[in-house]
Amino acid sequence: MMDVDRHLSRAAKAMHASAIRKAGDVGAAAPDVISLAPGYPDPTLFAWGEFRDIAASILSGEDGSVLQYGATRGYRPLLQTLPDLLSHRDIHATSDELIITTGSQQALDLCARVFLDAGDVALVELPAYTGAMTSFWNAQSNLVGVQQDAEGIDLGDLDRVVARERSAGRRIAFVYVVPNFQNPTGLLMSLRRRAALLEWAAAHDVLIVEDDPYGALYFDDVAAAAETRPIKADDSDGRVVYLSSFSKTVAPGLRVAWITAAPALVAKLEIAKQSADLCTSALDQRLVYEIWKRGVLESRLPLLRARYQAKRTVLEQALRQELANLVSWPEPKGGFFLWACFAGIDTDALLRRAVHHGVVFVPGSAFYVEPREADRARLSFSFPADDQIRTAVHRLAAAVRGELEATGSAPPAPAPDSAAPSAGRQPAPSRG
């Protein structure tokens, strides 16, 4: 057998696989396992009827460009709609500040190619989205973690980390943040903290990569649209590279997202994209464009917000009922994720046990660039149906009891009232 390793580049040997994708594989391998692992949208919320109509009209064969190569920047009509869509987020972008990407995952990868040299520092939150971490790692950069508190990234820690890294002679390439319903914590960065971060970045001459796939999915029982105002909305000197995606609101099978950034940066990102894929799928872009043009996206957003909010509530109620006083979490105000703290339980070990009980999730360790809280886990409520969420939590509770028994840890005394605030929702995570 050929020695494959001999043929790999150093970069390929050092490549990291996505921990979330691995957890997804476990779920897929065993059909009766319920997965709370991947951040998939609920497929029953895709606009199936509208997609069928649109597909029938654009695949009639009258317009050959639908199945043709297209411009690297993106399908022009879609590019021309983005300023309108962005203006609802208070971002005013011109066409030379926009590029379509093949998912935000490609946008992250292009950022890695364009902003990072080997050995540079990419600053990420503790914890952070693993897909971004793998892109930045695969560019052979140093990922350095910055703590979060209940309001978002901790600027005091950012100061300390940057001073330390710069005095060690390392270049800071950017700070990567997900201010709206962060993956994995669900945390909503406060407006005050966003403004302070922008000011901090200007003072320290650091780029901000702002990743915003979940901003439109706020839960109006606890959050308002105004609280999701992107950092980019207040960026007057082109310091923020803003990423957003149609994956969570239209469909992730259509790989369509975009970057808004200063024209000179977009020009470089375009060159990097040319060698990555020439162009994003023309068909996918056309489907997304038609969904937007026919008003389907705008009219469905209230439904999406209501359904994901309801699923969040189902998960919270099930956790309170099944795992009262064994789990706590910061309140998800939008998005797809609940960041659970199983005080005293190692969630890597819990996952190994949970698989046998027919449930999987992503252990917290997947989201940290350095060893941190071992008792956290990301539970996604977006994909499973309500009854599956309840069954998943029932199974999870059995796994938790098994783990406590196996490790000889006594469960905390039952709370006098399982709905008491000590069991369940907490106002804020201790550290993200």
Ligand SMILES: Cc1ncc(COP(=O)(O)O)c(C=O)c1O
């Ligand atoms: C924070 C964040 N960024 C980027 C992505 C990638 O999204 P896309 O489907 O647009 O590639 C995800 C997907 O889960 C995400 O949660």
